[in-house]
Every structure is written in structure tokens, then in C-alpha cells.
Amino acid sequence: MAKKPTRRLARTVRAIASWLVGLIVFFPILWMLLTSFKTELDAFSMPPHFVFAPTLENYEQILKRANYLHYAWNSIVTAGGATILGMLVAVPAAFAFAYHPTLRTKNILLWMLSTKMLPGVGVLVPIYLICRDLNMLDSRTALIVIFALINLPIMVWMIYTYFRDIPIDILEAARMDGAGTWKTMSRVLIPISRGGLASTALLCLILSWNESFWSLNLTTSNAAPLSALVASFSSPEGLFWAKLSAVSTLACAPILVLGWLSQRQLVRGLTFGAVK
Amino acid sequence: MSRLVIRSLRKSFDGTDIIKGVDLVVENREFCVFLGPSGCGKSTLLRLIAGLEDVDEGQILLDEDDITDLPAVRRDLAMVFQSYALYPHMTVRDNMSFALKLAKADNATIDAKVGKAAKILALEPLLDRKPAALSGGQRQRVAIGRAIVREPRVFLFDEPLSNLDAALRVQTRLEIARLHQELNATMVYVTHDQVEAMTLADKVAVFNEGRIEQVGSPLDLYRRPVNRFVAGFLGMPQMNFLPLTTANGGYTLANGAAVALPAGLDAGSGATLGIRPEHLVICEGDDARPGVRLDGKLTVVERLGSETYAYVDIPSIGTLTVRAEGDFERGAGRGVCVRLDTTHAHLFDAKGVAIHHP
Ligand SMILES: Nc1ncnc2c1ncn2[C@@H]1O[C@H](COP(=O)(O)OP(=O)(O)OP(=O)(O)O)[C@@H](O)[C@H]1O
Ligand SMILES: [Mg+2]
Numbered sequence: 001m002a003k004k005p006t007r008r009l010a011r012t013v014r015a016i017a018s019w020l021v022g023l024i025v026f027f028p029i030l031w032m033l034l035t036s037f038k039t040e041l042d043a044f045s046m047p048p049h050f051v052f053a054p055t056l057e058n059y060e061q062i063l064k065r066a067n068y069l070h071y072a073w074n075s076i077v078t079a080g081g082a083t084i085l086g087m088l089v090a091v092p093a094a095f096a097f098a099y100h101p102t103l104r105t106k107n108i109l110l111w112m113l114s115t116k117m118l119p120g121v122g123v124l125v126p127i128y129l130i131c132r133d134l135n136m137l138d139s140r141t142a143l144i145v146i147f148a149l150i151n152l153p154i155m156v157w158m159i160y161t162y163f164r165d166i167p168i169d170i171l172e173a174a175r176m177d178g179a180g181t182w183k184t185m186s187r188v189l190i191p192i193s194r195g196g197l198a199s200t201a202l203l204c205l206i207l208s209w210n211e212s213f214w215s216l217n218l219t220t221s222n223a224a225p226l227s228a229l230v231a232s233f234s235s236p237e238g239l240f241w242a243k244l245s246a247v248s249t250l251a252c253a254p255i256l257v258l259g260w261l262s263q264r265q266l267v268r269g270l271t272f273g274a275v276k
Numbered sequence: 277m278s279r280l281v282i283r284s285l286r287k288s289f290d291g292t293d294i295i296k297g298v299d300l301v302v303e304n305r306e307f308c309v310f311l312g313p314s315g316c317g318k319s320t321l322l323r324l325i326a327g328l329e330d331v332d333e334g335q336i337l338l339d340e341d342d343i344t345d346l347p348a349v350r351r352d353l354a355m356v357f358q359s360y361a362l363y364p365h366m367t368v369r370d371n372m373s374f375a376l377k378l379a380k381a382d383n384a385t386i387d388a389k390v391g392k393a394a395k396i397l398a399l400e401p402l403l404d405r406k407p408a409a410l411s412g413g414q415r416q417r418v419a420i421g422r423a424i425v426r427e428p429r430v431f432l433f434d435e436p437l438s439n440l441d442a443a444l445r446v447q448t449r450l451e452i453a454r455l456h457q458e459l460n461a462t463m464v465y466v467t468h469d470q471v472e473a474m475t476l477a478d479k480v481a482v483f484n485e486g487r488i489e490q491v492g493s494p495l496d497l498y499r500r501p502v503n504r505f506v507a508g509f510l511g512m513p514q515m516n517f518l519p520l521t522t523a524n525g526g527y528t529l530a531n532g533a534a535v536a537l538p539a540g541l542d543a544g545s546g547a548t549l550g551i552r553p554e555h556l557v558i559c560e561g562d563d564a565r566p567g568v569r570l571d572g573k574l575t576v577v578e579r580l581g582s583e584t585y586a587y588v589d590i591p592s593i594g595t596l597t598v599r600a601e602g603d604f605e606r607g608a609g610r611g612v613c614v615r616l617d618t619t620h621a622h623l624f625d626a627k628g629v630a631i632h633h634p
Binding site: 167169170172173174175176177178179180183187188191192 | 326327328348349350353354355357359361362363364365374375378379422426
């Protein structure tokens with residue numbers, strides 16, 4: 001009996017702490033959203049206003065000045081394409097690493113990850129030249145390939161760890177049941193690890209969607225995705241915080257909604273190994 | 277017909293020889309058990325038969341077909357894994373019908389076969405559950421059911437009972453025995469549990485360090501082990517081994533007591549006498565039954581109810597294990613004598629090869 005009040009107190013403290021952390025994490029997005037509805041003047045005011053007269057003027061101007069749908073479509077095609085391409089390569093690669101390891105498998109995995117340590121700008125010139133020579137500057141195909149490649153190490157690693165959690169006995173049982181490699185993958189391995197695969201794909205989608213370095217450097221207008229549109233608002237005529245916030249909101253809204261809808265799947269996938 | 281023939285099979289992992297030349301025939305409809313201590317290569321041999329590992333040297337024949345290089349997918353053998361290895365995302369029904377679906381059997385056939393297997397294994401009420409919602413014993417039955425519906429040429433079992441508790445293990449053991457009679461199928465069964473081997477097998481192959489030491493019926497191995505390894509491995513508690521020394525043309529035990537060997541038997545030097553606990557007798561003060569009398573002290577007494585194992589410490593010989601009646605009353609610490617009747621003794625030469633059986 002005496003325990004009960006302390007337990008309730010502990011629960012309250014925990015709840016408050018979680019809300020606080022949640023708020024801190026969410027605050028930048030909230031602030032961006034609020035700023036996007038302010039006038040440029042309100043956006044600059046110090047101390048900042050939490051209460052203001054909301055306006056849609058920023059959104060109007062942006063949609064007037066740029067073709068949002070064009071950029072959004074580029075983002076969908078490049079991020080989606082990169083995700084599909086990445087998964088098509090990463091799943092078989094992780095399968096090979098997890099179930100047919102050689103003496104060098106660990107080294108190869110580490111080497112793959114080490115490529116992520118190279119700053120992108122280090123290979124900017126060669127990649128730019130390659131794209132130019134292939135006539136692929138400002139092309140969505142180039143972005144798809146590059147996004148897929150830069151995400152591949154992480155995707156392979158993630159899927160590899162999910163696969164490692166699946167006992168090899170199950171795959172051998174499938175083999176004994178008459179399933180070849182392809183059937184074992186499609187009927188057993190992929191269904192079992194679909195949570196992990198979904199979260200890997202989603203992560204790749206988000207990373208590609210928000211990628212800006214290569215988008216800015218390799219595209220001008222034809223293939224430019226939303227991240228390039230955001231950047232275009234940050235410099236020419238000085239900083240316009242409110243418009244920048246509005247365009248950023250527009251840029252990340254689709255992916256935010258997608259993440260929201262699939263959060264259950266995402267969390268399940270990211271903690272897959274832990275709860276089993 | 278499914279007669280399995282294994283010819284001089286060899287397998288090594290990373291330069292270490294694991295299977296060092298195995299020859300074995302498993303007759304059609306025979307229940308063959310691979311028995312041996314942990315790490316001796318039983319599972320490896322089973323996996324070679326299954327096609328889950330590649331053969332280095334030798335041949336595996338199934339009836340007239342050489343299946344040595346045939347991929348596992350096409351061998352038409354079924355395996356029951358120690359871990360059950362059920363497909364976690366499928367219901368019991370789907371687990372059991374997976375192989376048939378892959379083989380493109382029609383729905384009516386699948387339903388009939390799954391229904392029949394489910395009935396044999398009392399799985400009917402569980403058909404729509406996922407493996408996660410089953411107990412260990414039920415999962416085990418599903419794993420067996422998955423093998424049955426296939427009607428494979430040979431059933432392979434890798435220690436299928438080792439994850440079950442004692443009561444369930446006995447029950448499932450009986451079920452497997454019944455299944456073997458009912459299905460009339462060739463079965464190969466790996467275990468390190470000699471009770472499973474003795475009770476289930478038509479034929480036992482005793483393994484040691486990648487080789488087969490002896491093949492035969494369970495009682496045959498028990499009564500006529502070809503060497504000390506088999507003699508010591510079969511039997512609970514273990515056979516007693518007493519070193520012999522030659523003296524004046526006869527043989528004596530380590531404490532100097534003379535033993536009479538069967539006439540005309542020359543064991544050479546370094547021989548060992550083996551005698552099972554049930555053939556030793558705890559004797560009373562001046563017992564005049566035949567055999568060598570050894571005096572010692574009871575160190576441990578294990579009472580199992582139906583029988584009692586008495587461990588008797590004999591000076592300069594060591595501890596002998598004696599099986600006594602369930603109502604054996606003397607306790608540890610008491611001085612007793614043990615009577616050793618050499619008509620029940622096995623003899624092994626210096627290399628451990630059996631040269632005489634009772
Ligand atoms: N894939 C492998 N790679 C390397 N060594 C292996 C491999 N599989 C088995 N071994 C080795 O082969 C030996 C025999 O293994 P195996 O699994 O056949 O033993 P076992 O008789 O089944 O033992 P247990 O009763 O413990 O299951 C062991 O020393 C093991 O370490
Ligand atoms: Mg084993």
C-alpha cells in the first residue's frame with residue numbers, strides 16, 4: 001500500500017520527462033511551422049512571438065514564384081527510385097554476407113561502412129566530371145544512382161543485422177522443403193524480416209529526400225528536387241526567414257506524413273533484434 | 277524403397293578432419309541411430325546426407341541413385357531440426373503444406389495430406405496458430421508433421437527431443453517409435469542419449485571422433501562391444517574397467533587378487549577387464565559364491581527406488597559401481613565386499629580392442 005503513491009509519482013515524473021524530451025526534439029519542426037505563417041517582420045522580431053496573426057502570404061508567394069509540383073515530383077522520383085534500386089542491391093548483398101560468409105566478409109562490411117567516412121565533397125569533382133561526360137548533369141537518373149550508392153552501406157548493414165537474427169536453420173528447413181535460393185528469399189526470408197526491410201527502405205527514402213549536397217551540385221532546374229528549391233530561397237535577395245520556413249515546410253511535409261503513418265512499422269523494425 | 281548407402285565419406289572444415297572415412301548402410305524401412313559424444317561429427321554426417329554440406333570425398337547412394345552432388349532441394353529427404361526451425365510467419369497449416377505447395381501439389385491433395393498428418397500428431401486444433409503460440413512439445417510435433425506430409429524417401433532427425441523436458445521426451449520418444457511402425461519409412465536419427473538409441477533403433481552406429489566404432493542392434497552393442505569406447509559409452513552407469521597385470525602365467529588385479537580367465541585366453545600384457553554394474557554383487561561377511569572377493573567401503577549410495585547404485589571404494593583398485601536392489605539398506609561409510617564373477621567379464625587388450633565377451 002505504502003508503495004503506491006511513490007510509484008504514481010515516479011510515473012508522473014517519467015511522463016513529464018518524456019514529454020519534455022519529445023518537445024525538445026519536435027521543437028525545430030514546430031518553430032519552422034509557426035514561422036512559415038508569420039510575416040517577415042514577425043519572423044525577425046526579438047524576443048520571438050508565439051502569438052501572432054497568421055498569414056498565408058509566404059505560401060502564396062512561393063507557389064507563385066516556383067513550380068512546387070515539379071520539384072516535388074523530382075523528389076518523389078529520385079528518392080523513391082534510389083530506395084528501390086538500393087533495396088534491390090542491398091537485400092541480395094546482405095543475404096550473401098549473412099548466410100554465405102567467407103573469411104573476408106567482416107572486412108568487406110567494414111570497408112563498405114568506411115566509404116561513408118569520406119566527405120562527399122572529396123569526390124565531387126570526379127563525380128561531376130563523370131556525370132558531365134555521360135551527359136547526365138541535371139538528370140534524375142544520376143541522382144537516383146548516387147543516392148542509392150551513398151545509402152547502400154547503411155542499408156546493407158541494417159539488413160545484414162536483421163538477417164543475422166534469423167536462425168539459419170529456418171532457411172535450411174526451407175531448402176529441405178524444396179525451396180531454391182529465390183523461393184527461400186521470397187517466401188521465407190523476406191516475409192520474416194519485412195519489418196526490418198520496411199524501416200531500412202523508409203530510412204533510405206528519408207535520407208534521399210533530404211539530401212542536398214549532390215542535388216545542389218548536380219542539378220540546375222530540370223531534375224532539381226525539393227531540397228534544391230529550399231536552398232534557392234536562402235541566398236539571392238538576402239535571408240527571408242518566413243519564406244524559407246514555408247518552403248521547408250512544403251519540402252518536408254510529404255516525408256513527415258509518410259513517417260508519421262508508418263511510425264509503428266519503423267519503430268518495430270528498428271527494435272527488431274532487441275525484442276525477439 | 278529407400279536404402280541409404282554411405283561409402284568412405286570424408287569431410288573437413290577449415291583443414292580439420294571432422295568425418296574421417298565413414299561407411300554405413302541403412303536398409304529400407306530401418307530406424308538407424310547415430311550415437312556418440314558431443315562433437316564427434318554426428319550432425320555433420322546427417323547434414324552431409326541431407327545435402328546441407330558438401331562432401332569432400334566418398335559417395336552417398338540412395339537406392340541406385342548417386343546423390344553425392346545433388347542439391348538438398350532435390351534430394352527428397354525431410355529433416356527435423358533440433359531447434360524445430362518452423363517458419364515463424366506461417367500458421368501450422370502453412371508450415372506443413374509449404375513443401376507441397378512448392379512441389380505444386382493441388383489443393384485437395386495438400387488438404388488431405390496435412391489433415392492426415394495433423395490427425396496422427398493430434399495437431400488438428402492448432403492448425404491455424406502461428407508457431408509463437410505453441411508450446412515446445414507442440415512445435416516439435418509440427419516439425420515432425422512438416423516432415424510427414426512430404427512422404428520423403430528418408431527422414432532425418434537431429435536430436436529432436438533434446439529441447440523437451442523429461443516427461444515430454446519420453447512421450448515423444450514413444451510417438452516417434454509408433455510413427456516409424458505406422459509410416460514404415462527409413463529413418464536416420466542423431467542423438468547422444470543412449471536411452472533414445474536403445475529404445476528406438478533397429479540399428480545403432482556408435483561414433484567417436486569422426487569414425488564409426490561399431491554398428492549393430494542395440495542389444496548386440498550392449499552385449500558384445502568391439503572395444504572399450506563402445507563398452508564404456510553404452511550402459512548407465514558405465515561399465516567398470518579394471519586393469520590386469522600378468523603374474524606367474526596368470527592374471528591379477530591391481531590389488532594382487534588373482535583372477536581366473538576363461539581357459540586358453542591370452543590377453544597379453546596391459547589388458548583390461550570390463551564388468552557391468554549389474555554383474556557385480558555386494559556380498560555379506562563370508563559369502564562363498566564363485567568369483568573374486570574385493571573388500572572396500574561404500575562411498576556414495578544412489579537410490580532410484582527400483583534399483584540402487586552403490587559406489588564402492590576398493591583400496592589400490594579404485595571405485596567400482598555396483599547395481600543393487602531397490603531395498604538396499606546399507607549407507608555410505610559402511611565397509612562392504614564386492615564379488616566379481618569373471619564369467620560375466622569382458623576382456624580388452626592393451627589397445628582397447630575386445631578379445632572376449634561373456
Ligand atoms: N560449419 C562448420 N565449420 C567449422 N567447424 C564445424 C562446422 N560444423 C561443425 N564443425 C565442427 O565439427 C565437429 C563436429 O560437429 P557436429 O555438429 O557434427 O558434432 P555432433 O556430433 O553433432 O555434436 P553434438 O552432439 O554436440 O551436436 C565439431 O568440432 C564442430 O566444431
Ligand atoms: Mg549435433
